[in-house]
Amino acid sequence: MENLRGSLKSDNELMKGKVSEQEETIAKMQEKMNLDEGVLENLRSVVEKDAAKVVNLQTEVRQLKADVEKKNGTIARLEKEVEEDRAVWESAAQEISSKSAAIREEYGKALALFGAEPSPFPSDAEGGPQVCWTGCWLNLKGLGRL
Numbered sequence: 001m002e003n004l005r006g007s008l009k010s011d012n013e014l015m016k017g018k019v020s021e022q023e024e025t026i027a028k029m030q031e032k033m034n035l036d037e038g039v040l041e042n043l044r045s046v047v048e049k050d051a052a053k054v055v056n057l058q059t060e061v062r063q064l065k066a067d068v069e070k071k072n073g074t075i076a077r078l079e080k081e082v083e084e085d086r087a088v089w090e091s092a093a094q095e096i097s098s099k100s101a102a103i104r105e106e107y108g109k110a111l112a113l114f115g116a117e118p119s120p121f122p123s124d125a126e127g128g129p130q131v132c133w134t135g136c137w138l139n140l141k142g143l144g145r146l
Helices: 003-112 128-143
Strands: none
Touching: none
8 A cells, every 4th residue: 555655656756747748838839829928919919900001002092093183184275275375376387478478579669669679588487577568668768868
């Protein structure tokens, strides 16, 4: 019986050692779980912040797209106005050129009455009507010598 008690006592000590090891392992595992929960909480917080940033960026993108549409509309309208203005300028330039030629012809006829001829018309269109009128003025000044 004594042997039995000794064996039970030895088994009991052995069990206490195993329980102690298991309790230590459980404590370590609990500590690790607590750390992991902190990490998970931090990750949740980061995900929530990032989700809010994504929503804000999506709102900004929608606003920027609306701004682009508005600016594209303005650009299209201005391009149309430029084309219309160009057509008006070309038409006006053609009309001025044609009227200048008619005036020059009549001017030449008037000078012929005095036996004079107009100075040669500039060949380049760079000067346009301004050059024509300057030439007429110089011819008129020259009439005083006749």
